[in-house]
Amino acid sequence: xxxxxxxxxxxxxxxxxxxxxxxxxxxxxxxxxxxxxxxxxxxxxxxxxxxxxxxxxxxxxxxxxxxxxxxxxxxxxxxxxxxxxxxxxxxxxxxxxxxxxxxxxxxxxxxxxxxxxxxxxxxxxxxxxxxxxxxxxxxxxxxxxxxxxxxxxxxxxxxxxxxxxxxxxxxxxxxxxxxxxxxxxxxxxxxxxxxxxxxxxxxxxxxxxxxxxxxxxxxxxxxxxxxxxxxxxxxxxxxxxxxxxxxxxxxxxxxxxxxxxxxxxxxxxxxxxxxxxxxxxxxxxxxxxxxxxxxxxxxxxxxxxxxxxxxxxxxxxxxxxxxxxxxxxxxxxxxxxxxxxxxxxxxxxxxxxxxxxxxxxxxxxxxxxxxxxxxxxxxxxxxxxxxxxxxxxxxxxxxxxxxxxxxxxxxxxxxxxxxxxxxxxxxxxxxxxxxxxxxxxxxxxxxxxxxxxxxxxxxxxxxxxxxxxxxxxxxxxxxxxxxx
Numbered sequence: 001x002x003x004x005x006x007x008x009x010x011x012x013x014x015x016x017x018x019x020x021x022x023x024x025x026x027x028x029x030x031x032x033x034x035x036x037x038x039x040x041x042x043x044x045x046x047x048x049x050x051x052x053x054x055x056x057x058x059x060x061x062x063x064x065x066x067x068x069x070x071x072x073x074x075x076x077x078x079x080x081x082x083x084x085x086x087x088x089x090x091x092x093x094x095x096x097x098x099x100x101x102x103x104x105x106x107x108x109x110x111x112x113x114x115x116x117x118x119x120x121x122x123x124x125x126x127x128x129x130x131x132x133x134x135x136x137x138x139x140x141x142x143x144x145x146x147x148x149x150x151x152x153x154x155x156x157x158x159x160x161x162x163x164x165x166x167x168x169x170x171x172x173x174x175x176x177x178x179x180x181x182x183x184x185x186x187x188x189x190x191x192x193x194x195x196x197x198x199x200x201x202x203x204x205x206x207x208x209x210x211x212x213x214x215x216x217x218x219x220x221x222x223x224x225x226x227x228x229x230x231x232x233x234x235x236x237x238x239x240x241x242x243x244x245x246x247x248x249x250x251x252x253x254x255x256x257x258x259x260x261x262x263x264x265x266x267x268x269x270x271x272x273x274x275x276x277x278x279x280x281x282x283x284x285x286x287x288x289x290x291x292x293x294x295x296x297x298x299x300x301x302x303x304x305x306x307x308x309x310x311x312x313x314x315x316x317x318x319x320x321x322x323x324x325x326x327x328x329x330x331x332x333x334x335x336x337x338x339x340x341x342x343x344x345x346x347x348x349x350x351x352x353x354x355x356x357x358x359x360x361x362x363x364x365x366x367x368x369x370x371x372x373x374x375x376x377x378x379x380x381x382x383x384x385x386x387x388x389x390x391x392x393x394x395x396x397x398x399x400x401x402x403x404x405x406x407x408x409x410x411x412x413x414x415x416x417x418x419x420x421x422x423x424x425x426x427x428x429x430x431x432x433x434x435x436x437x438x439x440x441x442x443x444x445x446x447x448x449x450x451x452x453x454x455x456x457x458x459x460x461x462x463x464x465x466x467x468x469x470x471x472x473x474x475x476x477x478x479x480x481x482x483x484x
Contacts, residue, residue: 116155
């Protein structure tokens, strides 16, 4: 029997002081302080901290996040030339044969364009790969293109070309990557994360089965099924929600991922109206005649579709497809939605899986490329008031895997000294916490003991203070995964 007693904790926002007992991974009692009796294998003193449901990152790419934590950051670049200068400043004496990797650039506002020749002039003959923050653009030097056996006029690869080239680039050995992923999850546990939905474009079921055989994961992991693995997943008999044999019950089969469009920063998000100055409306990755059969086949075999849709036309197509198939599911990102489409999320029983930290990151790009429409961009309050179920994620490495960053963005609508961007779309803290906790709104007897103990009560804190929230303990299935 695995017992845990949490002494002197405040249960919920502005909650009363109590002792909370956990038995066999479940909250078994909430008692007056000092009133409980009986043995507990482990006792933790909460020192008056606030006990909340464990936090869930509903959309992350764990191998990429783990790798990006070790790469050269380019998020401060304001031009293509500036990105190269920043790369040169931060590039240490790496061996000449190594692939130089930079990450996090955002070219949606740049006055110039990235090109392979810029990289060649700066680092002649070196293989250089630079990833955009949204993961939809890969900027390669001539040597990097040669390394993967490709030719390209500019070296700037978008969408499917970007993803296939990414897969072809040299990578660290599997055992090294697994170590990086373990470190990244341990860091997430320090921020109160108890579960992650892993959208890595890989065989996540096989990868996590291997990792769990080596060590118990620091969080629960839902293993998302990539499109190219649909047939194999059906043959394996896996269905969304199935608990996998490895991982002590912490691994499950996730949803089935499909892309309708691209991204805002790459100007490939598929919209009803054209992007200013280009006449282009974005990129339609999966037209309805291909999307619907894939969703239907997945649903018939117990796999829940998770459909990537960022532009408003992409969201319309995704909603139409769910209506035609008649299945539950998720729309990932939902960054720009037409007013007439908003109530359809609730009507169809769909989850709006959104990433609030993208809103302050993208506000300037949205103002430029979605002018006159930003009142319905990242429209969390509108979605919430329509009855939609919101679930928050980070899309790491697009944003850091830290749910407090997303919570602060949803509540405050800014991450710097500027006024909030469309503050009418801010949501209450209670709703932001629920969206970051898989829908849980408190700690009650009978709940699974996935919990986070914060040193401060989040109530009434500013967005800056929420981002800096001190976490005292994280508990998964009744077992501490982090103690400060």
